[in-house]
Amino acid sequence: MLEISKLNVFHGNLQVVWDLSVKVGVGELVTLIGPNGAGKTSTVETIVGLNRGAKGSIRFMGEEILGMRPHRIFEKGLALVPERREIFPDMAVLENLQMGGQGRPEWRKALSHVYNLFPVLQERERQRAGTLSGGEQQMLAIGRALMSEPRMLVLDEPSTGLSPLLVGQMFRSLEQLGREGMTVLLLEQNVRHALELCQRGYVLENGRIVLEGKAKELLHDPHIERAYLGI
Ligand SMILES: Nc1ncnc2c1ncn2[C@@H]1O[C@H](COP(=O)(O)OP(=O)(O)O)[C@@H](O)[C@H]1O
Ligand SMILES: [Mg+2]
Structure with missing residues (x-):
């Protein structure tokens, strides 16, 4: 579904990612793990069209999307849950979710799916989003992204x-979500959880992929154990 090849990402003249190649198959859960400053956010912002300083190729459903505007990429069905959740704190939970549905006729179906996944959001649907706990706000951010199906x-x-x-x-x-067939690319520093959840993983350090493979094998890799799992 997603095929990134030889992606080089820049902030102005400063290069932060080198020759990154990552594939995510249909229905696959894939994680890109790495410490603070590795280049994870720079990479996702490039994937969804928010960072225009990049070279290489990003194909989504077979189509080149590198250089496309963010709203076009979103309309193709690629949704980002950003690092800074970016919910609307003064709006109710339900209103935040409706914003994610963008006036789609089938938004009620999407809403019941989100409430099934995160029952606490239904319990709090009238509450101001800014008063939710950090965890609930994260669920709201994921729920909002799912509202666009x-x-x-x-x-x-x-x-x-x-x-x-x-x-x-x-x-x-x-x-x-994975069991329901959703395709996911997860950027994480929580290496153990990410590798236990996903089928495959890539390790990003200083802007370069240094290791990749089946998640179960990465969990027992000596470098991962030492650098990320404290073993
Ligand atoms: N807007 C920016 N301008 C310049 N440098 C940036 C900008 N955003 C991030 N960087 C730099 O890019 C590198 C990767 O950062 P980032 O992609 O945020 O990593 P991560 O998400 O893995 O923590 C860091 O060295 C960071 O300082
Ligand atoms: Mg980041």
Whole structure:
């Protein structure tokens, strides 16, 4: 579904990602893990058209999307849950979700799917989004992205700032999404959870992929154990 090849990403003259190649198959859960500053956000912003300083190729459903405007990429069914959740704090939970549905006629079906995945959002639908806990706001950000019924979801560090309990809950929701057939690219620093959830993984360090493979194998890789799992 998504095929990134030899992607080089720049901020102005400063190069931050080198020759990144990543593939995500239909219905696959893939993670790109790496520490702070590795280039994860720069990469996702490039995928969804928010960072125009890039060279290489990004194909979505066989079509080149590098250089396309963000709204066109979104309309093709590629939705991002950004690192800074970007919910509307003064609007109700339900209104935030409706914004994600963008006036689509089938928004009620999408809404019941989101409420099934995150029952707490239904319980709080009239509440101002800004009063939700960090974990609930993250669920709202994911829910809002799902309201557009995307073909593929890209999540930029959804576990950041969440308590261990909520991290577990959030990953279980992603697991359910995976079982339902959603295609996911997950950018994470929470290496253990990400590798336990996904089928395959790539390790990004200083803007370069240094390791890739089946998630189960990466969990037992000596470099990963030492650098990320504290073993
Ligand atoms: N807008 C920007 N202008 C210049 N440099 C940036 C900008 N955003 C990020 N960077 C730099 O790009 C590198 C990668 O950052 P980022 O993509 O945010 O990594 P990550 O998401 O993995 O933490 C870092 O060295 C960061 O300082
Ligand atoms: Mg980031």
